Amino acid sequence: MRMTPLGRALGYLAMILVGIVVVTPLLWLVIMSVSSTRDLTSLPLHWIPQRLDFSRYHRLLSLATNSDGQIFLFALRNTLEVAAGAVVVSFLLAMPAAWLISRREGKLDRLLLLVVATYMLPPLLFVVPLYRILSGFSMLNSPWGLMIADSTIVLPFTTWLLKGGIDSIPAELEQAAAIDGANLWRIWIMITLPLARPIISTTILFGVLIVWDEFLYAMIFTSDQSAQTLTVVIADLANGRVSDYGLLATAGILAALPPVIIGIFLQRALVAGLTTGGVKG
């Protein structure tokens, strides 16, 4: 495509501007994580650290008893457990229905819309009843309880994404197998699930992102290291011992790395899913 020199120059200028806006806060987070507290609290502020200090990374990644590292790493473990549980449970519950909705070609779209519409309900709507239910089963302050709570968010998204993905698998392949006498279970194992592998991994990664991001349930339903997730630990750090901004930055960077890496993997699939649109009203 041809562009005029002026248009080209303006384009580059705009790109540089956007780049600066995006990068500056991130870069500052990285610099804070390796600056001494003295540099960070000096007036005027020292933008460039006098020497690189990686000790906070070391602190957060070591498991000494009652250390910041223990709190952080336990939270990482809890987050992974909750994410794995919520994603697996959601997949198992959603897969049969998603397949059915897809294969009925529109007849059950209202049902899907209903499922997706639950996204409109704020988590706060469920907090008091969920609290009572979880407390009834003695599942407060447990990764299992949080897993159930997070499923309220993961399950509708899983259904929506899976249905969209199965739409793109030709039903003829399944019908051919059915004529050969395969039952539904075999058809899924032999044909549908293998072909749906890309959408399944997208769904799984997206579910992990949701759990990684979740804060409200984690804050209300957990109370200590045995179940607290990363968002809760970071919120505690931000609200409590704020004297060490560098530690805060380090915790933020470490906790943000997995979702950012997942995001880079996901972008194509996710964006494609949104543009083609699983739901058409």
Next chain:
Amino acid sequence: MLGRRTLLLLLPLGLGLLAVIGWPLVQTVWLSFTDAQLGDATGNFVGLANYAHALRSHGFRHALQVTLTFSLSTVIIEMILGLLIGLLLDLPLRGRNILRGLLLIPWALPTVINAMAWRVIYNPDFGALNALLTQTGIIGAYRSWLGEPGVALTAIAAADIWKTFPFVALITLAGLQNVPRELKEAALIDGANAWGRFRAVILPAIITPLTIAAVLRIIDTIKVFDIIWIMTRGGPANATKSLSIMVYEQAFSFGNAGYGAAIALLSVAISVVLIGGYMRVSRAQPATA
């Protein structure tokens, strides 16, 4: 009509949804008609008293105003910025893939971490924003960005926009990439009828993704809790107290579970109205294009 197999396939999802969404929702609706406190299980039926109380109270109207201000300002700015930057990234300029990669980072950053980072940047004593603005001479003295009632909500909105305009840009770009190159060239080359061609070629390709993005953003911003909770907890002087923060405060700080449930349900009603209105407007659009 509904065969046994159909029911069997829908059963897992149906039971799951009933257990984690349906049943809690029924309970919340019931709670909203009672004066139940957090501690005691049931409370007394009070009819619509909670709703009437909310609609009359200054606190609710203020929270509604904060929520709508936050929602509309962030969504509109994110959509405009995102659309423009999406168009920019579709131009044949070098380095656009790098920029696209960079845009992924704010989008994938968990909200709590974004909120924490901006809270540190806005810090009144040692924050980078204060340092930057004083060292360049734009402001004379350090300010408390999150501590001034007139500024706090704007500061939070800016943090939210920074995180989310990339999402809109990436969605726009994806829509544009479905348009054949020759068509785009014809549409973009300056001519008497550039705007008309834009509407004929570019707009149809991006209207669906943009609509989905806008709907998701409206829903998210009406629900907004995390970013405000981390940055200000609704302060200073209630200046950033959104509906969700108010629900939390009523239910968990004051123990008014019934009243909190009523406000939460009112916020859902607002979401529905806003999205309904938006859908009407955006559906009317392509018909005229």
